[in-house]
Amino acid sequence: MPDTEAFSRDAAILAQALPYMQRYEGKTVVVKYGGHAMGDLKLGQGFARDIALLKQSKVNPIVVHGGGPQIAAMLAKLGIESKFEGGLRVTDQRTMEIVEMVLAGSINKEIVALINAEGEWAIGLCGKDGNMVFARKAEKKFRDPGSNIERVLDLGFVGEPIEVDRTLLDLLARSEMIPVIAPVAPGRDGATYNINADTFAGAIAGSLGAKRLLFLTDVDGVLDKDKKLIPELSMREAKQLIAEGVISGGMIPKVETCFEALDSGVEGVVILNGKTPHVVLVELFTEHGAGTLLVR
Numbered sequence: 001m002p003d004t005e006a007f008s009r010d011a012a013i014l015a016q017a018l019p020y021m022q023r024y025e026g027k028t029v030v031v032k033y034g035g036h037a038m039g040d041l042k043l044g045q046g047f048a049r050d051i052a053l054l055k056q057s058k059v060n061p062i063v064v065h066g067g068g069p070q071i072a073a074m075l076a077k078l079g080i081e082s083k084f085e086g087g088l089r090v091t092d093q094r095t096m097e098i099v100e101m102v103l104a105g106s107i108n109k110e111i112v113a114l115i116n117a118e119g120e121w122a123i124g125l126c127g128k129d130g131n132m133v134f135a136r137k138a139e140k141k142f143r144d145p146g147s148n149i150e151r152v153l154d155l156g157f158v159g160e161p162i163e164v165d166r167t168l169l170d171l172l173a174r175s176e177m178i179p180v181i182a183p184v185a186p187g188r189d190g191a192t193y194n195i196n197a198d199t200f201a202g203a204i205a206g207s208l209g210a211k212r213l214l215f216l217t218d219v220d221g222v223l224d225k226d227k228k229l230i231p232e233l234s235m236r237e238a239k240q241l242i243a244e245g246v247i248s249g250g251m252i253p254k255v256e257t258c259f260e261a262l263d264s265g266v267e268g269v270v271i272l273n274g275k276t277p278h279v280v281l282v283e284l285f286t287e288h289g290a291g292t293l294l295v296r
Ligand SMILES: Nc1ncnc2c1ncn2[C@@H]1O[C@H](COP(=O)(O)OP(=O)(O)O)[C@@H](O)[C@H]1O
Pocket: 034, 035, 036, 037, 066, 068, 198, 216, 217, 218, 219, 221, 222, 223, 224, 246, 247, 248, 249, 250, 251, 252, 254
């Protein structure tokens, strides 16, 4: 006996979503899947289903993933301490090997397998594949609050993207494949660099002039001083909240990346809670959306 109630409910949802689906047809949506958002298998399966549904709706989804907590867990197993400066992992040669193994190896292939299990064809990549992204050693300046002296931090093999070649991504957009990309890239100096996944996603989305860049994290979006969600945030307001200490920690580079992405031609950038079931579909295909929309 078919469940007619469920069927008519699904049909009603689909009818509401249809105009939004058409809005994104043929457009690129870059989804940054953060390590904190990954959670358990069920959440991962929901995420993979959303990505598969985007492809089936003729959207061009590109997944860029992180894996900070997963790298930390592997380093701890090997007795190596995780050290951060300004939100970036200090990465010596040995750490770089583990970072590449965890990001471009295990996490990347886990996400590929989850999407494939939804009947789609995902392909796991990093910046090295198809000479997609080149990086250089990151130059991060730090002002000591006590002495007010500025110094350059040496973070080892932490990189920043300097060139993105879209050839491979354009090829995949015209195919059945969904790219899943780890934030590891070569330098022109022959070294391998560890790049913050937000920065990496911003560079990919910018180079493609993406319609949307979605950051999936572990909070509902940018929260105000009373921990209430800010649905829309301008650069001026963001600067103010950073100065007041309301926006802090990992949210600072994330928000900064959002505005850089808008400047480089991404049409819309949103920060969302990756732990909310089907948050990608809710954001793209419903009237109210979810999370914090960043505006200039
Ligand atoms: N105003 C704020 N609104 C929301 N989150 C904030 C804010 N200020 C700081 N944060 C912190 O930023 C974190 C998200 O950044 P981060 O941990 O770098 O995410 P991810 O690992 O998903 O890239 C949140 O879990 C929260 O602890």
